[in-house]
Each structure stands twice: as C-alpha cells, then as structure tokens.
Amino acid sequence: MTDFAAVLLDRDGDGRTEARFGRLVEADLMDGNVTLAVRASAVNFKDGLAVTGRLPVVRRWPMVPGVDVAATVTGSDDPRWQPGDEVILTGWGIGETHLGGWSEKMRVSGDWLVRRPATLSPVEAMALGTAGLTVAEGLDRLHRLGLTPADGPVVVTGAAGGVGSLAVMLLAQEGWSVTAVTGRPEETERLQRLGATEVIGREPFAGAVKPLARERWAAALDTVGSAMLAHVLSMLKPGGVAIACGNAAGMDLPASVAPFILRGVSLVGVDSVRIPTARREEIWNRLADSVDRHRLAAMTRVIGLPDAIDAARRIVDGGIAGRTVVAVRDL
Ligand SMILES: NC(=O)c1ccc[n+]([C@@H]2O[C@H](COP(=O)([O-])OP(=O)(O)OC[C@H]3O[C@@H](n4cnc5c(N)ncnc54)[C@H](OP(=O)(O)O)[C@@H]3O)[C@@H](O)[C@H]2O)c1
Structure with missing residues (x-):
C-alpha cells in the first residue's frame, strides 16, 4: 500500500499537542464514500488552534488539520461524484473530528462536497476558502x-x-x-x-x-x-x-x-461549518463571478505542506497577514 504525506497532530503524555510532517496509508483514512487527491488547502485561525492546542478544537486523535480543501475526486460510491471532478470542501468538522486537508489524500462524505467553479483555480478557491x-x-x-x-x-x-x-x-x-x-x-x-x-x-x-x-x-x-x-x-x-x-x-x-x-x-x-450545501454552491458561484482576482492574489501567499505547521503557530499570535494557501501537490 503506497503511503502519502500529511501533517499529523497527536497528544503527548501531558496532553500537549504535537504537530509533525509525516506519512499515512489509505487504511488510516476515515469513513466516507468519496476519495480525494487534495490539491490545495489553507491556513486558518482554527488550524492554528488545532496545531497549538490553544483551544480544544480537535476532538479525535491523531488528527490532520486543514479545514479548507480544493481536490480532485479519485474514487466515488456516490452517484453525484465521478473521478476527475474538481471539488471544494470546507468545514463539516474536517480538521476537528474528521481528518483534514493538510494531507495528499482524504476520504469524505459526498454530501460535504461542492463543485469548484471552473473559473476559480485551486489557489483562488483556497485563497477564499x-x-x-x-x-x-x-x-x-x-x-x-x-x-x-x-x-x-x-x-x-x-x-x-x-x-x-x-x-x-x-x-x-x-x-x-x-x-x-x-x-x-x-x-x-x-x-x-x-x-x-x-x-x-x-x-x-x-x-x-x-x-x-x-x-x-x-x-x-x-x-x-x-x-x-x-x-x-x-x-x-x-x-x-x-x-x-x-x-x-x-x-x-x-x-x-x-x-x-x-x-x-x-x-x-x-x-x-454547517452552511447547507445548496447555499454553499450559490455562494461559491457568486464569489467566482464577482471576486477581484488581482486583489485576491495580492493578499495571498502560497506555501508548501511542510511549512504549514509554522504558519499555523504564527496565525494564532496575529502573525499572518491576508490569506495563506497550502499547496499540497504541485499546482
Ligand atoms: N464563524 C465562522 O464560521 C468562522 C470562519 C472562519 C474564521 N472564523 C474566525 O474568524 C477569526 C479570524 O480568522 P482568520 O483565519 O482571519 O485569522 P487571522 O488571519 O489570524 O486574523 C485574525 C486577526 O484578528 C486580529 N487580532 C488577533 N488577536 C487580537 C487581539 N487580541 N485583539 C484584537 N485583534 C486581534 C489581528 O488583526 P490585526 O493584526 O489587523 O489587528 C489578526 O490578524 C478567528 O477567530 C476564526 O476562528 C470564524
């Protein structure tokens, strides 16, 4: 079974959160009817809370942080989703109760997915996130x-x-x-x-x-x-x-x-986290039509997966300006 890269959170003997760049295998993935090749994620304040343990947002160990995902469907038992579909997933407990997006692969519920508007690149989708x-x-x-x-x-x-x-x-x-x-x-x-x-x-x-x-x-x-x-x-x-x-x-x-x-x-x-899917689709399509891409790009920095841990530690101390996108694969 081939392994893949992910950021892993665990607790040490004193209950402190430890974050490291590591590897998982598919058997580690959680329940779901759709598998994803993650292309990009982002660094959010909640990811900072998860990585530092400053607030108890993680409710399952080990955890992969990352509450934002832009991904390609690689396998699906859900008739709404086919391999090759480009999707966005935000919230629904990923990075808190379900393994999140700082990972090259995920298995999730098809109910959580929104089609990524064709006019938004994975980086733009995650800059919004x-x-x-x-x-x-x-x-x-x-x-x-x-x-x-x-x-x-x-x-x-x-x-x-x-x-x-x-x-x-x-x-x-x-x-x-x-x-x-x-x-x-x-x-x-x-x-x-x-x-x-x-x-x-x-x-x-x-x-x-x-x-x-x-x-x-x-x-x-x-x-x-x-x-x-x-x-x-x-x-x-x-x-x-x-x-x-x-x-x-x-x-x-x-x-x-x-x-x-x-x-x-x-x-x-x-x-x-719990905005209903139909509303999400409407919002994403509206954002894709209206967002000023030059301004969005100007407020966005793209980093690699290994650098996400440091960025998460800095965001909780107000040390990050604008949006930070995590390139999980080559974009
Ligand atoms: N409700 C939701 O569904 C939802 C969704 C996404 C995020 N959030 C929440 O929204 C907040 C912002 O998230 P984010 O990802 O944008 O984080 P962020 O990039 O770190 O932004 C937070 C900003 O708050 C300001 N700040 C931090 N500590 C402060 C303090 N002690 N007093 C006054 N201002 C302070 C800083 O702005 P300046 O440097 O400009 O002062 C900091 O840049 C977080 O609490 C996050 O959990 C909620």
Missing part, C-alpha cells in the same frame, strides 16, 4: 436585514487577517465605505489597496466598554470577539448590525444590552 464563505454569508445577512452602503460606513475588525482582509475587499467591492481596524499600522497601505476608506488602530476599542459610545458605523464585521466586539456594538448607529464571526481575542463578550434596547442594534452570528 472558509474565510471567503464566512464573509459572503455575513454580507448576505446584512442584505437580508436590509442594510446597504447608503446606511453609512461599515467597520471590519482584525482587518489585516484572512477573514478581515477578505471582508474589506468584498465590502468595498459592494460600494461600502469601509473602516479597517488593525493593530498592525504597517498593513495600512495594503488595506487601502484592498478598498478600505479609513484604516484605524485598536485604540478606540481599548479600556472599559461604555454602554453607549459615539455612533460611528451602520454595520460591522467582527473577527475578534471579546472586548473589541463589545466596543463595536456600543458604537453602532441606530438600527446597526454587527456580524460576529470570530474569536481571535477570546470567546467572551463583555457587553451591555444598551445598544440592543436603546439603538435597536442587532448582533448576528455566522457559522460557516
């Missing part, structure tokens, strides 16, 4: 609640990160005036090139959270959580909407109810 799906779902929530760029500016927190950079780009593309919040002033020019109207530091979001602060934005896309999101809520205009999609600063939310009951603010969550 879970992050792009999350932002697109967040934008749909804003639309469904009736918010448009005419309502006022939008703020994006954690703007230099993967989700944040994509949010700046996709919101600006829709005509929003975007305030990008970043702790990395050196990223200002890049964020402006992605379409940010204004780039500010984290200072306005420091200190005690007031129940209500000066009204600044009609909408927010928050990737940071914790006190940052609480401050953002206190600064939304009446009727404003905050999309909560991240926890880069923590899982807590030290907020008051004042923005909700005195300004009619809404807080809306996005969970990209």
